[in-house]
Amino acid sequence: MTFFEELGERISEIDSIVSVGLDPDPSRLPESVRDADLPRWAFNRRIIDATHEHAACYKPNAAFYEDSDGWRALRETVAYAHGKGVPVLLDAKRGDIGNTARQYATVLDEVDAITVNPYLGGDALQPFLDREDKGIIVLCRTSNAGGSDLQDLELASGETVYERVADLADAWNTDDNVGLVVGATAPEELEAIREQVPDLPFLVPGVGAQGGDKEAAVEYGLADGVGLVNSSRGIIFAGEGGPGGEEFFRAAGAAARELKTDLNRYR
Numbered sequence: 001m002t003f004f005e006e007l008g009e010r011i012s013e014i015d016s017i018v019s020v021g022l023d024p025d026p027s028r029l030p031e032s033v034r035d036a037d038l039p040r041w042a043f044n045r046r047i048i049d050a051t052h053e054h055a056a057c058y059k060p061n062a063a064f065y066e067d068s069d070g071w072r073a074l075r076e077t078v079a080y081a082h083g084k085g086v087p088v089l090l091d092a093k094r095g096d097i098g099n100t101a102r103q104y105a106t107v108l109d110e111v112d113a114i115t116v117n118p119y120l121g122g123d124a125l126q127p128f129l130d131r132e133d134k135g136i137i138v139l140c141r142t143s144n145a146g147g148s149d150l151q152d153l154e155l156a157s158g159e160t161v162y163e164r165v166a167d168l169a170d171a172w173n174t175d176d177n178v179g180l181v182v183g184a185t186a187p188e189e190l191e192a193i194r195e196q197v198p199d200l201p202f203l204v205p206g207v208g209a210q211g212g213d214k215e216a217a218v219e220y221g222l223a224d225g226v227g228l229v230n231s232s233r234g235i236i237f238a239g240e241g242g243p244g245g246e247e248f249f250r251a252a253g254a255a256a257r258e259l260k261t262d263l264n265r266y267r
């Protein structure tokens with residue numbers, strides 16, 4: 001079964017397309033986990049307990065784990081999410097020359113899907129694309145303001161760079177394992193890219209803390225009902241400013257449920 005088939009089953013089972021971003025910024029962790037052996041793992045475990053019924057997938061961003069304790073925290077987090085039956089998409093935005101790419105791709109032995117960067121071209125992504133059972137999600141039109149600096153540039157052919165990426169990704173999708181990252185902060189581009197590549201599922205970040213368009217995220221993010229809309233800080237730090245303790249995590253659960261309900265209005 002492909003990653004996207006499995007994801008489709010998970011989406012149907014829990015009636016949710018929410019991707020919960022696990023970006024445990026150490027400076028924002030609540031008091032209750034700060035003295036734990038691995039605070040990020042203690043935090044993620046409670047977040048997973050509170051949100052898993054609403055999570056089609058978890059998306060840890062590698063930036064929050066790139067130190068020795070961080071890798072341990074990530075490994076525990078992945079195992080725990082899998083124990084709850086939730087797939088894990090590692091947001092690592094990888095892309096490098098051959099031997100390095102082959103090494104980077106070995107992380108797919110541990111997670112179900114990964115984000116990759118197309119800037120180095122197809123050969124840099126081949127070791128990822130070769131993994132038929134995993135999801136390979138290619139950055140196409142990102143949610144940040146500077147996403148337009150390069151991605152919106154028009155090529156001599158008349159297409160934009162992000163349109164070229166979408167076409168390439170469609171061609172790379174010979175094993176039905178490729179998706180695209182398109183930000184919810186760029187709803188017009190979302191619509192255009194959906195028209196261009198009707199069969200590719202999208203990971204749509206940028207709702208929540210970045211204020212992106214939820215309706216467009218749902219309307220254009222899904223291919224045959226499969227796709228993900230991600231929120232990280234808007235869920236995991238929803239309890240900030242509250243009474244703390246267990247309430248902090250209850251707030252994360254409530255935020256995940258609320259996003260699920262909001263998104264389902266447009267499905």
Ligand SMILES: O=C(O)c1cc(=O)[nH]c(=O)n1[C@@H]1O[C@H](COP(=O)(O)O)[C@@H](O)[C@H]1O
Pocket residue numbers: 021023061091115141142143144181182183205206207208209210230231232233234
């Ligand atoms: O690849 C991503 O997931 C990604 C692409 C993009 O265009 N914009 C974007 O925000 N992301 C990631 O999605 C998450 C968004 O986090 P919040 O803004 O806290 O919801 C972060 O982990 C970002 O790195």
